[in-house]
Amino acid sequence: MKICSLASGSKGNCLYLETGDSRVLVDVGLSLRETLLRMAEVGIDPTRVDALLVTHEHIDHLRSVGSFARKFDVPVFASHLLRQKSEKLLKKTRVHQFESGVAFTFRDIQIDPIPITHDSCDPVGFVIDSSEGRAGSVTDLGMVTHLVREKLRGCRALNLESNHDVDMLMNGPYPWELKQRIKSRHGHLSNGETLELLHDLAHEGLNTVIMAHLSEVNNHPDHVERSGRSFLKDQNICAPRMIIGDQYKASALVEM
Secondary structure, eight states: OEEEEEEOSTTOOEEEEEOSSOEEEEOOOSOHHHHHHHHHHTTOOGGGOOEEEOOOSOHHHHTTHHHHHHHHTOOEEEEHHHHHHTTTTTTTSOEEEEOTTOOEEETTEEEEEEEOOOSSSSOEEEEEEETTEEEEEEOSOSSOOHHHHHHTTTOSEEEEEOOBOHHHHHTSSSOHHHHHHHHSTTSOOBHHHHHHHHHHHOOTTOOEEEEEOOOTTTOOHHHHHHHHHHHHHHOSSOOOEEEEOOSSSOOOOEEO
């Protein structure tokens, strides 16, 4: 199994996951040109991508899904509601519709779209199972539901939102209404909430954790790194590689 965060943040998100027989991108929120540049930098061949999985219709996740799919003739997996909402961006692509909460099989992997509470049209995270193990990606989370927590158990790799530091958010420049939205069950996870979830998900097989979707205004990599160190220090179950997702560059392509 291989995983790489090609981009993570409010200006564009894209995650690459490779199993024995399948190579997928979760969201393509950068421009097509920038996506291809970052793939080249870490040695990922775009012509070998087998599928695009889309979490929701916000532009930082959907921006180049259609253009990538058309250029490389790659199928797009999206919910029925997302397809309706984003018909123009997805025109002339092969869209396979899934139902939120209903797992389906593609090539050698099982893909489970997990319902989440973000303020968008039918948003999901994904858990992907293969013979190489399980990987989970959940950003724009709003809140950690019991379902999300249970679905993410047993993952070898996790891409988890760690969006904001609460003090930075509340003392920062955003208007009060936006601060309330970010903190709400339809917004984003704080560093503290992500750390709590990580402790719930710790198991001896956890190999890699990507801390994702950091706010450039309301968070700082140092705060997220501190959360990662705290997680490693406060439990002796596992010692995963901790990666901070970056808006402006790809992470290493990690092989497990």
